[in-house]
Structures are given as structure tokens and as C-alpha cells.
Amino acid sequence: MKNVVDPTKKVDLQKFVVFGVAVLLFGFFAILRPAYASYSNIMTIVLSTCVNGLLAIGVTFVIITGGIDLSVGPLMTFTGIMSGTALTVWGLPIWLCILIGILSGIFIGMCSGLLVTKLKLPPFIATMAMMMVLKGLNLVISGVKPIYFTSVKGYQKIALGSAFGIPGFYNAILIFVAFAIVGHIILSKTLLGRYAYAIGSNTQAARLSGIRVDTWIIVVYATSGFFCSIAGLIMSSRLNSAQPQLGPGYELEAIAAAVIGGTSLAGGVGTIVGTLIGAFIMSELQNGLRTLAVSPEWQFVVIGMVLILSVAVDQLRRKNV
Amino acid sequence: MARELINMVHIEKEYPGVKALKDVSFQLLSGEVHALVGENGAGKSTLVKILVGEEKLDAGQIFVNGVETPITSIRESQKLGIIMIHQELNLMNHLTVAQNIFIGREHQYKRGLFLDDEELNRESKKIFDQLNLNIDPTVKVGDLTVAKQQMVEIAKALSYDPEVLIMDEPTASLTDSEIEDLFNVIRVLRKEGKGIIHISHRLDELQQISDRITVLRDGNYIDTRKTSEFTIDEIIKMMVGRSIYVEKPENNVLPGAPLSLEVKGLTCEKLVKDVSFNLQKGEILGFSGLVGAGRTETARAIFGADKLKSGQIFVHGKEVKITSPHAAIKQGIAYLSEDRKRYGLSLGMRVSINIALANMAHFINPIGFIKNHMINKNAKEKVESLNIKTPSINQLVRFLSGGNQQKVVLGKWLTRDSSILIFDEPTRGIDVGAKSEIYKLLNELAAQGKSIIMISSELPEILRLCNRVIVMCEGRVTGELKGDEITQEAVIRYATQR
Helix, strand or coil: CCCCCHHHHHHHHHHHHHHHHHHHHHHHHHHHCHHHHCHHHHHHHHHHHHHHHHHHHHHHHHHHCCCCCCCHHHHHHHHHHHHHHHHHCCCCCHHHHHHHHHHHHHHHHHHHHHHHHCCCCCHHHHHHHHHHHHHHHHHHHHCCCCEECCCCCCCCHHHHCCCCCCCCCCHHHHHHHHHHHHHHHHHHHCHHHHHHHHHHHCHHHHHHCCCCHHHHHHHHHHHHHHHHHHHHHHHHHHHCEECCCCCCCHHHHHHHHHHHCCCCCCCCCCCHHHHHHHHHHHHHHHHHHHHCCCCHHHHHHHHHHHHHHHHHHHHHHHHHC | CCCEEEEEEEEEEEECCEEEEEEEEEEEECCCEEEEECCCCCCHHHHHHHHCCCCCCCEEEEEECCEECCCCCHHHHHHCCEEEECCCCCCCCCCEHHHHHCCCCHHHHEECCEECHHHHHHHHHHHHHHCCCCCCCCCEHHHCCHHHHHHHHHHHHHHCCCCEEEEECCCCCCCHHHHHHHHHHHHHHHHCCCEEEEECCCHHHHHHHCCEEEEEECCEEEEEEEHHHCCHHHHHHHHHCCCCCCCCCCCCCCCCCCEEEEEEEEEECCCCCCEEEEEECCCEEEEECCCCCCHHHHHHHHCCCCCEEEEEEEECCEEECCCCHHHHHHCCEEEECCCHHHHHCCCCCEHHHHHHHHHHHHHECCCCCECHHHHHHHHHHHHHHCCCCCCCCCCEHHHCCHHHHHHHHHHHHHHCCCCEEEEECCCCCCCHHHHHHHHHHHHHHHHCCCEEEEECCCHHHHHHHCCEEEEEECCEEEEEEEHHHCCHHHHHHHHCCC
16 A cells, blocks of 8 residues: 655655764774774763754754744753752752753743744744843843752762663763654654644645644744753753853754754754754764864864755755755 | 525725725535636635635625624634635645645544554545545655646545535646546535535636636626526626727837847746747737746746746847846846836835946946946936936835836836846736836837837736737747737637647
């Protein structure tokens, strides 16, 4: 009953190409520096992918609808600061503090969604403004000082413990993988994902099909906020504190990961698997360049080039089809 | 017994500046195919858009099954079983065929929280079998041909199990056998007592399938009759109206005037199929046809805005390769887009700059500074010669009326000294007075030896200005009319010829 057709293969081919690049890069660094391929280094790379990976998942949802979310970096920090405030100022139990962090992420996401749909702000402007607001709020709420979670025993274990007792296999990785799977399932198997693609593919058609476009866009931004809050949890746990200055810059890395992974800024195209590979390529590069003792300044240059290359290749491929 | 499914009474609708529907009534019975005909802009699409809740009505009532029912959203009309197949394809290219068909109704096919694509595929397959179609439900819609996409639209509509099915020119991109399959489905629906509203420009097709015909003209209700009581000629006469004053232009093109543009076998990806024609010096050549006939696409191809697949273009007898608008402008070709606000003007800039913009190289001194006095001098000349009504040449173009904006665009191309001017719907959205001024200008330009192509959907203006008309339908030239042969009836006949 199911006859396989060529066009569906095209997408898989692209994902395969990105995956191939990830493998090639790995091989390249491993040959130059055998230590690069060691178990502990691989785990270091994966650990450093966690935060960017989660942010990139959130931003992928938004980009698929044809929007953009520039607020994910400061939003991640904001959720950590809200948790920390709940703990140190309000004295709430830690589980409630974490919940408040997550809810604040969802809330801010919803606000961005409302700005985009009800006030009709272009997503770029709405989320850039949100980024600035959050950057400021982070400093104001924290009083420009880190908020420490040291009063809670084992808070750092949330990210840096290892549930299975395997050395190097941190809980952060576990959380990351679990929520990546959740993200993948939401995007590919639920209404939210289906409508995200539908809206990004042809908003007018989606509206004419009776889809409540505005509502779903708000839900999508809220989803992005949710993933930011998980990233915020990992970040604050790793540092055992919420650092108010942290955050700006992360949003661009997240968008870069999504784009390298094949997400189209025009909307309608993208997958979580692709985004994860994109995020992994970025960590892999940063780590590899560091082991080769390339200075951080040059690392930026190389990553920028990779971004140009990956999108250019995609454009050329599309032209030739 | 046929019962009344839909009754729309005294419907009024006004868009800014246009009265789209004036006291229009329309009734649909169960078990009938009711055709809605009229020229472009007659109000057919607006009427059905109101019925499905896509547009709001200004006045009037809608009765569904005899009960007054205000319809304000697409979800409401869907619930009432009123489903529309749109004229433009409304599909999501990145989703699969089955996902497109069931978009918005996935909750009926869910397992718990998760979507069930397998089930969607099976249901789609059932509909395709009913339609006698061979489309794989798992393919992405963007990878299908336009005709197949159209069939997906139709399958999507049928999957709602509609009580009332509205088809807005569904057959424009279908082959004869596909149309026959579609008509068979319609006949089945009719037998089941469903009501079908069919909008089409193919009059022969309406005679095949429809039971009654309602004619609209310029937003007015004209008449409703049984199809068997109409001949095609009668329908055409009712569509265009009988009494239109036609001022025949004098044939001021000399018989031996040189050809300024010759096009041979022009073919593009999109809607341009083997188009050939020529244009004489000092001629105004009309391009007529329905929306989507490929006229604009032909113009864009000549102007280098779209890529050519094959064909030759000769300018003043010499073959030229036009690969970009830049190259076309160099050859003296200008294209005045129908959407002047989007493509023709920099709305936030002054009249004077807009007029100079296509020829800036002419207005800078050797070290690159802009010679403002030259720009102003040129603008003053053009404002005067084209009679552009503006308080000053420093006025922002945004604040001018539509007709004067159009003249600014014209001034821009005249500054460039273009010899071949392609006007695409030059009078769209401008008032009657400004229209006649534009007509006068076109005649003057032709008399000065410019060659003009005028694309227009308004027959009266084609009749008024052109001595020769090319009629297109679905990307092909279907007719060329000269002098007395140019009548509304003849143009419509060619424009609806497949």
C-alpha cells in the first residue's frame, strides 16, 4: 500500500549531509589530536551541547512557523534568576522554585507570542525587544549579583551528578536527551508540531483550513520559552548559581545551530534531529579548535564560515533540484 | 423535492473605494449545480467568500436551511458543511498530501496525544479512489504538479463531506479527463442532494454541468435562469452589458512602420507557452485575457524578471538576450507593474527622486555627487508634460493619488528614454477622470513613436485604445484581433478558449 517515492528522500539526503559533516569534522580533529576522540572528551563535547541544544530546539519550533526568537539567551538566564529569587528571597522549597523557573519561561514565551499575534509586531522586533527587556530585568532582579543555590544540597547534582553512576555521563546529558526526544515527538507527532509546519508553510492556507493561527503561534513561542527554562535549569545547576550577566549571545548560537541543521528561516522546514546535529557540530568545532590551540577569536571566524558554508550549500542544492 | 439550502438576500459589500456587491441575492437548492458567472471584478469571488465567512458582509442576510445564520468565520461555515475550493491553491507545500487534506481536523484521527498519519493516509486513499486518482498520500504537496495539487484541493474539500460545495474556478489547471472525473464526482454529489456553487469562465463547461446560472456584473445582480434557457452568446452579453460606449481609435500606425519588438516562441516555467507576437513603432498593442492567462508573466519574461526556457526576442530588428531587468532597461524596455506601490515606486521618497531613480547615472557629476538641480529640472519638466498633480516636486510620492502615482512611474521611464513601454493594468484602482488622462497620455506617447503594450483586464479600455489585441488563455496566445474584429464577444470567446 505504501509505495516509496523519490521526493521524500530529498529531505533525508540533506539530513544525511549534515550528519556526514559532523562525522567528518570529528574524524578530522581525531586524526590531528587523538585525545579528541577519547571518551572523556566526547562527553565534554556532549555536555557543552546541552544548553545550546535545548535553546536551539526551542528556537526551531519558532523558526518553523516562519518566525524568529531572539530572546532565548536572556530568557534562559531569566528563568534561572526567577528560580533563585524564589529560593533565596521567598524561601520556597526547591521543587517549587524550579517550577517557577519553568512557568516564567512559558509565560515570557507567551508574551512574545502575544506581541507577534495581537500587536502584530514582526517576530524579529518583538523578540529583540523582549531580549533587551529580559537582559535588563535579569540585572535589576538580581541586583547585578549572582544568586547562589548553595543553600540547597545537591542542586549541582541536577546537572553534574550521574544517575547511572557512569563517570562522565552527567545528568545534564540525560535531561538534554530526554527533552530532545520530547521535542522531537511534539514536533513530529502532535498537533502543535503539525500546525507549526502548516503555519510556516502557508499561513493563509492554514487560516483558511480553520486553524486558529494566532493561538498556535502563541503556543509555539511558549514552547520555545519552556525549552529555554530547561536550559536555564541546567545552566544554573552547573554553575550552582544564576549569573545575571550570562545569556546575550546564546540566542545567535541557537539560531545558528538550527540553521546549520537545515531549518529554513522562510518557515515550514526543519527537524529536531537536524537541529541537534547542528548544535553538536558547533560544540565539536569549538572543542576541536580549542584542542588545536586555536585562539577564541579565530574560533568565531571559523564558526561564522561554517554557517555561511552550510546555508550556501543548502541554497545551491535547492536551486539544482 | 429540492429544498432551499442557502439563500443570500440583499448582500452589500464595500471595499475601500469600490462597491464590490450591490444588493445581490443568490439562492442555492439541494441537488443543483448553480453556476455563478461574470467578468473579472464582477463580485463572484466576494459573494462566495462572504458565504464561507472569509469576508464580512456590510448589509444583507444569509439563510442556511431556512434559518437566518450569520457566518463570521471559516470554522463556522465548515461546521455548517459549507466548503470552498479556492481559486488560488491553498496548500501547505511542506506537508504531505494526507496531512494537507486533514489539516485542522487531526483530532478526529488521533491516538491519545499523538497524530495518526497512517490513518490519514488510508482515509486520503479512499477519497482518491472515489475520484479515480492516483496520488500518493505520503508525498509532499510541493513536489506535485499544479494539476495534481488542484486535485488535492478538491479531495480536501470532499473529505469534509460537504452539504454545500463551492468551486472557484477549479478546472483552470486540469486536463479534460481530470475535469471529467471531477464532474462525475459532482454528479454523484448532486444525486445525493448536495448543493454545488460553480464559478467558472468556461462557458461551454457550465452548459455541461450546471442546472442554473446567475450572472453578476460590476457587483450588480443581473439575472438567474435555467441553464437550458441560455445560449452562450446570451450569457456573454449579460456578462459584459450591452451599452458600453466605444470610441474606436484611429489607426495611426503606418502600414510600413518598423517593428520595434518581435517575440518568437517565448516559453517560461510559469504560464508562458510558445508566445509569439510583434509590436510596431507607434502602436498600442492590447493584451487581453482573464486573470491568470499569463499576460503578466509574458511581460515579466520580456523584461527579464523571469527566466526564459526558450524563445527569441528581437528589439528593433536585432536579436537580444535579456537575462535581467537591467539588460531589458538597457534595450529601452520599460515595465510598469500592476502593483506600482510594490514594484514601481519608492513611496517614502520625493516625486523628483522617484522620477530620476531609473537613470541616476545621468544625474551624478564625475566624482559621484548627485546633481540635485538637474534632478529638479527634469522632475519639473515631467510634472508639467505629464500633468502630474502634486503641490511640489518635493512632495513624498506616498501622498499622491493613484493616478498621479502612476504618472510618476511613467515619468521615471520617460526620463530613461525607454522606447518600448509595457503597461500592466495601468488604470487599476484609479478613478475615471485619471483614467481618461492616462488614455490620452498613452495615445500621445504612441504618436511620438513609442511602442506600447497594454495589458488590461478591462475590456472597454482595450477597445478604446488598441487597434490590435492579443488574447491569451492559460499561457497561450489564443487569438489576435484587428480593427473591427475587436468586440467584447470576440475577446471573451478567445479568452475562454482552452
